[in-house]
Amino acid sequence: MSAVTNAAHWLGAILLAMALLPAPLAGQDAARPRILGVAHIAIYAHDYEKSRAFYRDFLGFEEPYSLAKPDGTPAMTFFKINERQYLELFPETAATTDRLNHISIETGNAEAMRLYLASRGVSVPQQVGKGRIGNSNFNVKDPEGHTIEIVQYEPDGWTVRERGRHMPESRVSKRLAHVGIIVTAFDAEMKFYTGILGFREIWRGSSSGTQLSWVNLKVPDGDDYIEFMLFKDAPAPEKRGTAHHLCLEVPDVAASVAALEAKPYRQQYTRAIEPKIGVNRKRQANLFDPDGTRTEIMEPATVDGRPTPPSTAPPPR
Numbered sequence: 001m002s003a004v005t006n007a008a009h010w011l012g013a014i015l016l017a018m019a020l021l022p023a024p025l026a027g028q029d030a031a032r033p034r035i036l037g038v039a040h041i042a043i044y045a046h047d048y049e050k051s052r053a054f055y056r057d058f059l060g061f062e063e064p065y066s067l068a069k070p071d072g073t074p075a076m077t078f079f080k081i082n083e084r085q086y087l088e089l090f091p092e093t094a095a096t097t098d099r100l101n102h103i104s105i106e107t108g109n110a111e112a113m114r115l116y117l118a119s120r121g122v123s124v125p126q127q128v129g130k131g132r133i134g135n136s137n138f139n140v141k142d143p144e145g146h147t148i149e150i151v152q153y154e155p156d157g158w159t160v161r162e163r164g165r166h167m168p169e170s171r172v173s174k175r176l177a178h179v180g181i182i183v184t185a186f187d188a189e190m191k192f193y194t195g196i197l198g199f200r201e202i203w204r205g206s207s208s209g210t211q212l213s214w215v216n217l218k219v220p221d222g223d224d225y226i227e228f229m230l231f232k233d234a235p236a237p238e239k240r241g242t243a244h245h246l247c248l249e250v251p252d253v254a255a256s257v258a259a260l261e262a263k264p265y266r267q268q269y270t271r272a273i274e275p276k277i278g279v280n281r282k283r284q285a286n287l288f289d290p291d292g293t294r295t296e297i298m299e300p301a302t303v304d305g306r307p308t309p310p311s312t313a314p315p316p317r
Contacts, residue, residue: 033116035106035221036107038219038224038226039104040085040086040104041088042076042149043087043088043099045089046290050290054269061171063077081174082175084106088101098244100181100240103226110136110137110138111128117196133159135152135153137149143191176247176248176249177248178225179227180228180247181226181243182243184230186230193226197220200220202217202225210313211314215227242294244293247297253275253297256285257275260287281303281304282298
């Protein structure tokens, strides 16, 4: 075989191999796998045991499992809301800092999601990891800098192992409706969540009427959503606890508040619990853990069952 023929042979082989490459490696967009819902929110606690008592003894969530550091001190614990949603609690790493560790969204295929995000220019790890509780996961950053964990529940993971357990009827809620995150880079965040992840805007509201305060974005393949808490400039880290929040759905706020008022823990909870009707015209009430991180309990429908018109105010600039 001549040198020219040999070169042509290898060039043909290389071109054939390139044609057979998966789409992300060939520079084309991969298909986005399903995003099924908000899996959890993870928060830091200054006094770990006090915060555990709040979520366990006041809100009524059970801990199906906890993890320890190599020295035996607590690394994190999981509070089960339902079969697929949790709250994760971490000991703080530094005082007077942001209480938000990360948020998590569930997919049916973590590796496909990794390839898809890479194809859209998002920085991803070289491979999907396996967490200590046996689920496939990896982290990315949104334009605001929030950590987003992508999780796939595995058949041999602890989440599946604990199905049917640790869900007392006395817990304050059976569903994490949304998580709230601070957003200052509005356009970039909208592009990331709607343009790349495929979230769909379902409502926007304003507390002042002149400037947009919130935007709600629903996951593509479920009913959970993420709430943008809009700011021109982000609050100081130690003052973000009311903005970074979780929202628990309840059928009747008044009944839920009455149940909380009757709990023994109420004697050490020093704040008033005040039901109200929000700008979205849904009944709600706010609770705060020992570090001031907010848990909102809210009914799923408006007071009259009719949709609340979205705000037309501009976002903060």
